[in-house]
Amino acid sequence: MLSQKSLKHLNKIEQKKFRQAQGEFIVEGVKGVKEAMLAQANVVLLVIEKTKDSEPDFLDLINLATKNDILIEYCNEKEAKKLKTTETFPGILAVIKQPKVILNDFDGTIICLDGVKDPGNLGTIIRTADWFGVKSILLSEDCVDLYNPKAVRSTMGSIFHLNILESTNVVQDLTKLQKNGYVLNGMVMNGDKLDKVNKKNMNIYVFGSESHGIRPEVEKMLDNKYTILGCPSAGYPRPELGSKAGQAESLNVAVACGILLSKI
Amino acid sequence: MLSQKSLKHLNKIEQKKFRQAQGEFIVEGVKGVKEAMLAQANVVLLVIEKTKDSEPDFLDLINLATKNDILIEYCNEKEAKKLKTTETFPGILAVIKQPKVILNDFDGTIICLDGVKDPGNLGTIIRTADWFGVKSILLSEDCVDLYNPKAVRSTMGSIFHLNILESTNVVQDLTKLQKNGYVLNGMVMNGDKLDKVNKKNMNIYVFGSESHGIRPEVEKMLDNKYTILGCPSAGYPRPELGSKAGQAESLNVAVACGILLSKI
Structure with a gap:
């Protein structure tokens, strides 16, 4: 039929x-x-x-x-x-x-993903943002396609509640937002303790890919750098990881995003 | 060759x-x-x-x-x-x-997963526990196989840092742990605000499957029930979700576990 x-x-x-x-x-x-x-x-x-x-x-x-x-x-x-x-x-x-989203639709806290390639992680981040009331997500040009079927499925319907912009030039878009008064915060491996975030700002939080982190051209634009601390006493000594981690080398990007959003 | x-x-x-x-x-x-x-x-x-x-x-x-x-x-x-x-x-x-793990190997905070079926979520939870220094994970008899290749891959090597017990009777194992002084905390949809967790206790945190939650036979054993609050002002009115959520209906179980671990 x-x-x-x-x-x-x-x-x-x-x-x-x-x-x-x-x-x-x-x-x-x-x-x-x-x-x-x-x-x-x-x-x-x-x-x-x-x-x-x-x-x-x-x-x-x-x-x-x-x-x-x-x-x-x-x-x-x-x-x-x-x-x-x-x-x-x-x-x-x-x-x-596909809805047409423009930068001017953005409002409140913004999550920016720089080169996140895993569709499941992208979808989970959208779902988590929705849970915590974040309305605006900016995707760099090298992120996985927002409309990848796995990504859509992982959002569990939250894809319809947010303004999500697939940028064609994320550096340019972030520059515009900074000019409009946004503060650019990046999640990195060796930044300040997350608790120091100034919640009164108009904040953008940037997460990089799990394998390569935030790209240098985006990193140099950052106003603040933050890290989610692990448990330093947990690991056998692993000097290559510094003192901020447990034994795991990093957190999954969707988990890191969830922790950030639960704190702000 | x-x-x-x-x-x-x-x-x-x-x-x-x-x-x-x-x-x-x-x-x-x-x-x-x-x-x-x-x-x-x-x-x-x-x-x-x-x-x-x-x-x-x-x-x-x-x-x-x-x-x-x-x-x-x-x-x-x-x-x-x-x-x-x-x-x-x-x-x-x-x-x-496969290492032989017994209940007596457990030490400190314990994560218990009740019927978590997705290998990626299981692996990510193990990786997150490792980051935050949690050493002990108890898996109910109906969880996905710990040694599922996707689960192993998602742990990013953290599977080798923890004691993870695949229980054959999780109700029995939890009963034993409670008798030994452990407090049983469950993550549910309508519990107390997470901030109330008593960190001085010897704590077990139970997470259920995303589709069915914690099974009734485990839920009735719980000493405390907690919820990770979303943003109530985020959603258009959705009375069926109560006042605790944004527009998303729930959090991914690995994200929820990460948020819990970042708070304790």
């Missing part, structure tokens, strides 16, 4: 190149689709597995879609298997227009 | 059943193998890609292995491709005997 054209279109959006050209992305599952509709994202198509259309969760979404004039296509089990989804097809997905 | 027997053995250990029967597991990559040897884990075999054996990192490990009488087998590129590793073979792996 799903048209060949739709099937082809859906499977193409799984590829970054086509996703960007088309300006669309996919969210899978009841939870993600529901969050998209509640947040009034621009849903252009719903695909629903016919055998599930009488389940209460699905019925709610079908009603909501009908009320909002959203196109619904139904598929059978065989067609569902042809969909290239991140895991087994959860019975529902939505095709959504 | 890699014997057929070794290749078969290695690929079998990738399966949980065989891994358990054999009491062995695999760690991949320079970082993981180095941590294993520094922590004096019981390494029974090193497999190294011949073309890389003159790189400095590899030479260090070969010297260390030779000094410790560890068997080394070399493989060529073609054989490397036959190895079922988590990603592209990074040129080195070690086969390691």
Whole structure:
């Protein structure tokens, strides 16, 4: 029942190149689709597995879609298997227009990710920011694609609650924000103790990639550098790590971001 | 050059059943193998890609292995491709005997995971515990296998620094620990504010699975219940979430664990 054209279109959006050209992305599952509709994202198509259309969760979404004039296509089990989804097809997905975000949309505390490559980490950071009420995320040009299916899934629907800008020149964007009064704080391995953060500022917090940290061109712009201290007494002596760490060499970037946000 | 027997053995250990029967597991990559040897884990075999054996990192490990009488087998590129590793073979792996951990090895703060199924989350929690100097982790019988290759990789070598017990009966183990004076704290959705934790106690912190939380049989044993508060003003009104959350419904379990550990 799903048209060949739709099937082809859906499977193409799984590829970054086509996703960007088309300006669309996919969210899978009841939870993600529901969050998209509640947040009034621009849903252009719903695909629903016919055998599930009488389940209460699905019925709610079908009603909501009908009320909002959203196109619904139904598929059978065989067609569902042809969909290239991140895991087994959860019975529902939505095709959504990528929102156009500009720097002026930003408000309050800003998280900036510089070269974060892991889609799961990106998604988890978005979800955590949402939990702590942070509304603005700036992604450097070499971050993983925001609309990577794994990243979208890891946000658990929070992708629809924030303004997230995929920068084409993060140094330029950060310079503009600094000029507008923002203070640029970087999370590094050898900075000040995190507790010293001045919460009254308009703050940007920059996190680098786990393997390379913050790039030098961004690091030299920083107003402050902070570190999340581990437990120095935990490790056998590891002079190469300095005195700030336990035995682990670093924290996962999503965990570090969560700790920062819980403190501010 | 890699014997057929070794290749078969290695690929079998990738399966949980065989891994358990054999009491062995695999760690991949320079970082993981180095941590294993520094922590004096019981390494029974090193497999190294011949073309890389003159790189400095590899030479260090070969010297260390030779000094410790560890068997080394070399493989060529073609054989490397036959190895079922988590990603592209990074040129080195070690086969390691699973350590025998008992409850009496536990010391200080204990993290208990009840039904955590995602190997990446498990690995990240181990890495975070290591950073903050927590030495003891108790896994319920329905957690993901500790030696799952993805979990091992996500620990970034920290798996070798902690005592981690895969319980066969977590209710029984927690009962024993409570009798020995431990206080049982659970992380739940509607508990007290986290700041109230009594850090002077001998504390166990229990985290449940993301989808089902802490199981009822464990929850009824808890002495205290805590919640990590989000930002109540962040969301549009969502009465179903109560007043404790931003718009996100929950935190990722590894992020929640990191926030807890940063506070205690």
